[in-house]
């Protein structure tokens with residue numbers, strides 16, 4: 001199918017992008033286009049104006065700042081896969097990136113596009129929450145920072161308003177005590193996951209502390225399994241798996257029934273818990 005007619009503007013700067021989206025009734029930002037163009041072609045979305053941010057300077061950098069890795073919204077997945085900072089200071093993201101689509105999609109798709117779009121089955125939004133990261137948002141009245149735990153509000157709904165732009169995400173840099181785990185089940189490699197799990201923890205002697213278990217593909221947003229986190233912190237994996245029965249209420253979808261997703265979540269938790277216990281990850 002072809003998209004409904006729309007106007008197109010290329011933003012020269014961050015301020016220009018905000019001016020353009022604030023001035024139009026129904027404008028949409030265009031980053032990698034890997035989700036937006038599909039929704040336009042299927043006429044799930046009919047914006048009047050597309051504001052292309054691909055040439056906005058300064059949004060495609062990965063920098064260390066105040067103990068955090070700042071990943072600009074326009075950093076492509078492929079660029080992040082090649083980054084030493086991401087490999088060493090944000091290893092959970094490095095683990096998740098190869099699961100996103102295929103190389104052609106990773107060459108265009110952006111970190112900011114994935115976080116802003118917030119597909120409930122996508123890998124990076126779950127990592128964003130598991131990492132206790134934050135979103136740097138720019139809008140007509142300046143910049144603000146929103147913690148990942150409060151960023152997602154519902155299905156494809158986030159703290160971003162229609163006149164705002166995600167500038168970057170900030171991820172606390174990994175230390176020697178940081179542990180990460182990632183696993184997902186998809187029908188074919190590169191498909192969206194039927195269920196997945198992104199996790200972080202801090203090694204505390206032989207135990208784990210500050211555990212964050214974030215499932216994706218099982219709810220309308222990435223979802224923390226708080227009962228399982230508490231059980232795992234007590235070193236009780238079986239209790240953690242049992243706790244998923246109340247932590248997760250997965251709706252069935254075209255990929256799998258609710259019962260299958262529950263089963264998969266338990267298997268994922270066992271795999272990821274073993275990964276978290278490994279000496280350095």
Ligand SMILES: Cc1cc2nc3c(=O)[nH]c(=O)nc-3n(C[C@H](O)[C@H](O)[C@H](O)COP(=O)(O)OP(=O)(O)OC[C@H]3O[C@@H](n4cnc5c(N)ncnc54)[C@H](O)[C@@H]3O)c2cc1C
Pocket residue numbers: 028029030031032033034035036037038073099100101102105108109110111112113114116117119121122123124160164165166167190191192193
């Ligand atoms: C065949 C195929 C397979 C895929 N498989 C996967 C997969 O397995 N896992 C996965 O996670 N994704 C997958 N994707 C989607 C891909 O990851 C997209 O790149 C991502 O969802 C959106 O990033 P984008 O840069 O392409 O954003 P766009 O498509 O350009 O934009 C997506 C939405 O986010 C908004 N937006 C973009 N950037 C910003 C910003 N900086 N601030 C505010 N709003 C913004 C846009 O206005 C739009 O509404 C797949 C895509 C395809 C085509």
